[in-house]
Amino acid sequence: xxxxxxxxxxxxxxxxxxxxxxxxxxxxxxxxxxxxxxxxxxxxxxxxxxxxxxxxxxxxxxxxxxxxxxxxxxxxxxxxxxxxxxxxxxxxxxxxxxxxxxxxxxxxxxxxxxxxxxxxxxxxxxxxxxxxxxxxxxxxxxxxxxxxxxxxxxxxxxxxxxxxxxxxxxxxxxxxxxxx
Numbered sequence: 001x002x003x004x005x006x007x008x009x010x011x012x013x014x015x016x017x018x019x020x021x022x023x024x025x026x027x028x029x030x031x032x033x034x035x036x037x038x039x040x041x042x043x044x045x046x047x048x049x050x051x052x053x054x055x056x057x058x059x060x061x062x063x064x065x066x067x068x069x070x071x072x073x074x075x076x077x078x079x080x081x082x083x084x085x086x087x088x089x090x091x092x093x094x095x096x097x098x099x100x101x102x103x104x105x106x107x108x109x110x111x112x113x114x115x116x117x118x119x120x121x122x123x124x125x126x127x128x129x130x131x132x133x134x135x136x137x138x139x140x141x142x143x144x145x146x147x148x149x150x151x152x153x154x155x156x157x158x159x160x161x162x163x164x165x166x167x168x169x170x171x172x173x174x175x176x177x178x179x180x
Contacts (some may be wrong), residue, residue, distance in 0.1 A: 012082035019065035054116040055093035063095030094138040
């Protein structure tokens with residue numbers, strides 16, 4: 001007689017994403033499908049997908065493709081996510097490095113960009129940068145320490161908006177899944 005023991009296995013995925021805007025929508029869609037299929041709540045998914053989008057956008061704007069020393073050219077960056085045994089959801093994006101370090105900016109009110117890492121800071125429990133030996137740079141974010149948590153992601157996002165009111169009910173993250 002054989003006994004089968006069910007064991008919770010961490011969910012993880014890694015994918016090559018074209019160095020440019022074309023792959024961002026594809027990566028968001030794959031993440032949402034895979035993690036939703038593994039029981040991650042929509043509230044946590046919304047934060048994770050937005051973080052993935054910001055990290056990928058920063059990587060193709062400010063970093064080089066993996067394996068390249070030139071600033072231009074075709075190539076890929078790497079997106080990865082994993083749910084660990086304790087329920088932590090980590091999102092990572094790795095590029096070939098760039099001329100600057102990823103640090104939050106202080107953009108003017110009318111600036112068209114510069115808010116990505118501030119958004120990540122507001123949504124993630126923690127985030128950081130890891131340098132690889134071959135010049136690769138990985139920016140990672142811990143989205144949730146317990147993916148099955150009942151804490152409202154909307155409440156978490158609103159607390160990071162510095163007291164701005166009037167954003168209740170606005171949930172337009174899914175609209176970006178179709179954009180590429």
